Amino acid sequence: MTLTAVKTKTSCGNFFEDFHVGQVIRHGTPKTINEGDTALYTALYGSRFAVQSGTAFAEEIGYPYYPLDDLLVFHVVFGKTVGDISLNAVANLGYSDCRFLMPVYAGDTLSATSEVIGLKENSNGKTGVVYVRSTGYRHKEPGNPEKVLEYTRWVMVKKRDENAPAPETTLPELPEGVSEDTLGQAVPELSIENxxxxxxxxxxxxxxxxxxxxxxxxxxxxxxxxxxxxxxxxxxxxxxxxxxxxxxxxxxxxxxxxxxxxxxxxxxxxxxxxxxxxxxxxxxxxxxxxxxxxxxxxxxxxxxxxxxxxxxxxxxxxxxxxxxxxxxxxxxxxxxxxxxxxxxxxxxxxxxxxxxxxxx
Amino acid sequence: MTLTAVKTKTSCGNFFEDFHVGQVIRHGTPKTINEGDTALYTALYGSRFAVQSGTAFAEEIGYPYYPLDDLLVFHVVFGKTVGDISLNAVANLGYSDCRFLMPVYAGDTLSATSEVIGLKENSNGKTGVVYVRSTGYRHKEPGNPEKVLEYTRWVMVKKRDENAPAPETTLPELPEGVSEDTLGQAVPELSIENxxxxxxxxxxxxxxxxxxxxxxxxxxxxxxxxxxxxxxxxxxxxxxxxxxxxxxxxxxxxxxxxxxxxxxxxxxxxxxxxxxxxxxxxxxxxxxxxxxxxxxxxxxxxxxxxxxxxxxxxxxxxxxxxxxxxxxxxxxxxxxxxxxxxxxxxxxxxxxxxxxxxxx
Amino acid sequence: MTLTAVKTKTSCGNFFEDFHVGQVIRHGTPKTINEGDTALYTALYGSRFAVQSGTAFAEEIGYPYYPLDDLLVFHVVFGKTVGDISLNAVANLGYSDCRFLMPVYAGDTLSATSEVIGLKENSNGKTGVVYVRSTGYRHKEPGNPEKVLEYTRWVMVKKRDENAPAPETTLPELPEGVSEDTLGQAVPELSIENxxxxxxxxxxxxxxxxxxxxxxxxxxxxxxxxxxxxxxxxxxxxxxxxxxxxxxxxxxxxxxxxxxxxxxxxxxxxxxxxxxxxxxxxxxxxxxxxxxxxxxxxxxxxxxxxxxxxxxxxxxxxxxxxxxxxxxxxxxxxxxxxxxxxxxxxxxxxxxxxxxxxxx
Missing domain, CATH: 3.10.129.10 (Hotdog Thioesterase)
Structure with a gap:
């Protein structure tokens, strides 16, 4: 065992030259969001939207159960991507076109993948911008993951080696906003009179x-x-x-x-x-x-x-x-x-x- | 849109002249108390009463499941009343005749109402005392709320406008203590030998x-x-x-x-x-x-x-x-x-x- | 009621002379570990082991549900012993031969007992070392507790009365390590190909x-x-x-x-x-x-x-x-x-x- 070998078990995250356009990364640690997560979310932010606060209100209007706060879903999906995408980020530059596609409930397990959709090395040769499209899935039945969330994010990531050659620049087309076709897609038909x-x-x-x-x-x-x-x-x-x-x-x-x-x-x-x-x-x-x-x-x-x-x-x-x-x-x-x-x-x-x- | 309109969406709570005797306020955000709330309650206070700590002890003596800590129920019901009753309170003057009427379990949804039972403007013309009887309900079946808790509370609340006329003074009769008739009402018959x-x-x-x-x-x-x-x-x-x-x-x-x-x-x-x-x-x-x-x-x-x-x-x-x-x-x-x-x-x-x- | 009587309801824990070899202490407050405990555990430490993070991964490899983190089980069992064993401890000297015997899941209730297996008064006459073998049980069916954890621990405990006679010294045999026979005992046969x-x-x-x-x-x-x-x-x-x-x-x-x-x-x-x-x-x-x-x-x-x-x-x-x-x-x-x-x-x-x- 050499000193190099000593260090290889520890992940230090990906650097700019580790990414290539088209690469799909399956992120670690699917997480079941349970009722403890929802209680903690309330304790952390004091959120009071009635639909996400309890069964009585949610069921009255047609949800089968009270859904999770959308941002809790976002944070868990985002959290999974950090170790692979942004551990060596200098800056989070932005995100866009984030869509919530399906209600998520306590007991659902979430996982995440990211596809690299753009790369651009900076002129200083020390960093580059990585564009990813990340997707969150819920797993209710084995073998049938369902998309619950997707978003585009771009971050400035360090190069491991400043002498590594620059990749071809690829800039993804970023929509100006979320397509209006999917607005409300995650909301079941409601008995809004209730x-x-x-x-x-x-x-x-x-x-x-x-x-x-x-x-x-x-x-x-x-x-x-x-x-x-x-x-x-x-x-x-x-x-x-x-x-x-x-x-x-x-x-x-x-x-x-x-x-x-x-x-x-x-x-x-x-x-x-x-x-x-x-x-x-x-x-x-x-x-x-x-x-x-x-x-x-x-x-x-x-x-x-x-x-x-x-x-x-x-x-x-x-x-x-x-x-x-x-x-x-x-x-x-x-x-x-x-x-x-x-x-x-x-x-x-x-x-x-x-x-x-x-x-x- | 005028500057006034700009501000109207935000609730700044009720002031003394917004209350009248007999008024019933249905408070917002029914909340399902789940197992996360009970775990957090333990983490916050370190409570160790055996009945509320676990199924094995509670079921042995005759509970169908381990009930929630009574004060957790109280805090959630009380919390709902704050936005309507005491957001503009100068002081919480007291509470009395608080009764716990029914065991509450993880999964139950709680809501709250308050009835204004007394009003008395202070001689300074700037504040007044509001007396409310607040009730907490649990919702197990749609359309059938059950009383789990009630209590009287009085708070000193600011007037919005010092020139608003004083209401007729109404002082509720406050019992010296909880009626002894309801003691233990929330406890099912127990197999106390266990x-x-x-x-x-x-x-x-x-x-x-x-x-x-x-x-x-x-x-x-x-x-x-x-x-x-x-x-x-x-x-x-x-x-x-x-x-x-x-x-x-x-x-x-x-x-x-x-x-x-x-x-x-x-x-x-x-x-x-x-x-x-x-x-x-x-x-x-x-x-x-x-x-x-x-x-x-x-x-x-x-x-x-x-x-x-x-x-x-x-x-x-x-x-x-x-x-x-x-x-x-x-x-x-x-x-x-x-x-x-x-x-x-x-x-x-x-x-x-x-x-x-x-x-x- | 005398002033002495005033104080007796409060437990101040056991002192060195309260222990004798062979004594078995059943500790208070069985606790149901629920999904709130698991969420809090994640929030407190950020643990990411996939088997304990969610159902999807755990069930894929053959667990019926995602098991609790082993150390959460340890802490809850250990916590129960503190009030009886180490409230008057000067120092935790060590622990050994700790075995995890069975997977534990959210919803299981844990209790604990300790047997005193060794005693040795220190030469200063003010303290002594107490050795206990503590056992954690889970209670799924009434009357059938199952061992989930056991460990030996020794602590230096104060004497209440320095003049109390020293007990006969008994030193337990402490194995150098966990028996290799029980390694992996708490893990069901896994579909490791998954x-x-x-x-x-x-x-x-x-x-x-x-x-x-x-x-x-x-x-x-x-x-x-x-x-x-x-x-x-x-x-x-x-x-x-x-x-x-x-x-x-x-x-x-x-x-x-x-x-x-x-x-x-x-x-x-x-x-x-x-x-x-x-x-x-x-x-x-x-x-x-x-x-x-x-x-x-x-x-x-x-x-x-x-x-x-x-x-x-x-x-x-x-x-x-x-x-x-x-x-x-x-x-x-x-x-x-x-x-x-x-x-x-x-x-x-x-x-x-x-x-x-x-x-x-």
Missing amino acids: WDFDLSGSPFRFDDYEVGEKIDHVDGMTVEEAEHQLATRLYQNTAKVHFNHHSEKNSRFGKRLIYGGHVISLARALSFNGLGNAFHITGINAGRHVAPLFAGDTVYAWSEVLDKKRIEGRSDIAAMRLRLVATKDLTCGDFPYKNEEGKYEDGVILDLDYWVVIPV | WDFDLSGSPFRFDDYEVGEKIDHVDGMTVEEAEHQLATRLYQNTAKVHFNHHSEKNSRFGKRLIYGGHVISLARALSFNGLGNAFHITGINAGRHVAPLFAGDTVYAWSEVLDKKRIEGRSDIAAMRLRLVATKDLTCGDFPYKNEEGKYEDGVILDLDYWVVIPV | WDFDLSGSPFRFDDYEVGEKIDHVDGMTVEEAEHQLATRLYQNTAKVHFNHHSEKNSRFGKRLIYGGHVISLARALSFNGLGNAFHITGINAGRHVAPLFAGDTVYAWSEVLDKKRIEGRSDIAAMRLRLVATKDLTCGDFPYKNEEGKYEDGVILDLDYWVVIPV
């Missing part, structure tokens, strides 16, 4: 919102180290920067960085106050983590209605396109966003463009 | 306690920010003061305040050491949060036996009325309570008067 | 490891107060030093001490990176907590393959004996262990000698 607007916690439905309307979600939530670490481990996300104070104290920020998905979940939970009936995320057009969040910071959020669409063939629900902006240590009564030069204002940490559905 | 005093963790039964007896529960538990935040979000309690460091750092206390129910649960869990067989809270006569608790503080507790009652028709269990006193950063060997002038001693944070049942 | 080395997260099987091979697990995990408190309460472990800042700030260390089992679980979870298919702990030969861990410290780990054994009659799995070393605030690329004088190097906190099984 939707109880007292129990749901909000009186507002599709027709009550106007394009251009801005909503300050008012409340703030402070994040502790233990909380984001519990969350990110629950998702089996292995990105080192979230967990290791000993190494991160010498990093650029001098401390642990909070998983960006934690911010999305916090902002989404805060958005209940103003969007209480917007119960399901049907797709994410684009998302950007504008600035990092650290333990001790307080997250606020506001939303803007960007668009509204009826869904063909459905009289129960319709879709709204929303911008969800999260800030840190900055209240949102003035809807902080970008300055006149188009740059994000100080304190803005998340800019998410996504579709929800809401009762008609 | 109660195993080794496995329950305590050898003491009804006859071993004397009225006037005081018990120091000895152990102390330090509370962290992440812990009380996880707990309070799990209960979907939206009181702002528990979660927002950014705003609370400028408050009277300069920091986040811990939910009073968290203190009750900690003290109850500590009381296992000395009251290990007092497995069920059947009612709360009165409770007072004497002083606030903050993260970093350590909670201790002691109990006094105030009364003992046999329950008519039952030879399995009997009732004890207890005073549960919690302190912070103060051990309880000397049973700290009130000084000669009747004022609570420094360090006392909770004074709870409640009924438990225990094997005969 | 083991998917992509989904398991590691390509390495029995034949890929060599005796003497050392593996740096690379990643580090920082521990927060809230995390280890949640864990230790989840296990219903009542050792005071883990929870009480108010008393521990005056202790030798000046702060709360983290439960040693928390370190083992962290190190085991980190060891996934390099030992991803070593899915089951079949026995622990010996374990030593070399130095304490405190909140804020970062845990790293490395492993050495000490031995390899085929298991008679099994072609699906084989056994590896591993040394698992954990450190704090010290990376493990140089495999820190003992210096030339045989003393542990600074930063080493755990030295665990145990057996795993892995696909052949």
